[in-house]
Amino acid sequence: MENKIQVKKSWFERLMSLIILIIIVLATFGVTYWNETSRFPVLGGEEDTKVFYVTALMWEYYPKEIRVLEGDDVIIHLTSIDVPHGIYIEAWNITSNVAPNQTEIIEFKADKVGNFEFYCIFYCGIGHEDMRAYVIVEEKG
Ligand SMILES: [Cu+2]
Numbered sequence: 001m002e003n004k005i006q007v008k009k010s011w012f013e014r015l016m017s018l019i020i021l022i023i024i025v026l027a028t029f030g031v032t033y034w035n036e037t038s039r040f041p042v043l044g045g046e047e048d049t050k051v052f053y054v055t056a057l058m059w060e061y062y063p064k065e066i067r068v069l070e071g072d073d074v075i076i077h078l079t080s081i082d083v084p085h086g087i088y089i090e091a092w093n094i095t096s097n098v099a100p101n102q103t104e105i106i107e108f109k110a111d112k113v114g115n116f117e118f119y120c121i122f123y124c125g126i127g128h129e130d131m132r133a134y135v136i137v138e139e140k141g
Contacts, residue, residue: 117133
């Protein structure tokens with residue numbers, strides 16, 4: 001013998017389920033979109049001066065790459081949003097440390113073409129070794 005239990009849902013229940021589902025989907029997309037676009041500001045610049053707002057956090061730089069053209073004057077505002085971090089751009093021999101909630105300004109002229117790694121030089125925890133990003137200088141014209 002088989003017992004079947006059937007639950008009948010009213011139109012109101014179905015409508016509410018649908019609305020809740022739509023809210024969840026929209027919220028998921030919203031958070032993802034915000035995370036991709038507005039979580040950390042990245043700004044451009046004018047003509048040959050390129051300005052970047054780079055965020056250092058455990059354990060990454062955001063954005064992960066900075067793209068400029070050969071000969072550009074590069075200005076990086078480096079901000080830490082958690083613990084003290086550092087930066088070392090070997091190609092231009094630039095070092096700096098940045099304290100939590102502080103911003104350091106780094107300036108250099110992108111006079112070499114290529115991919116240049118920079119990394120954290122202030123021990124910031126277990127992921128410190130992986131905290132690296134790139135300055136990518138493209139040939140002009
Ligand atoms: Cu570090």
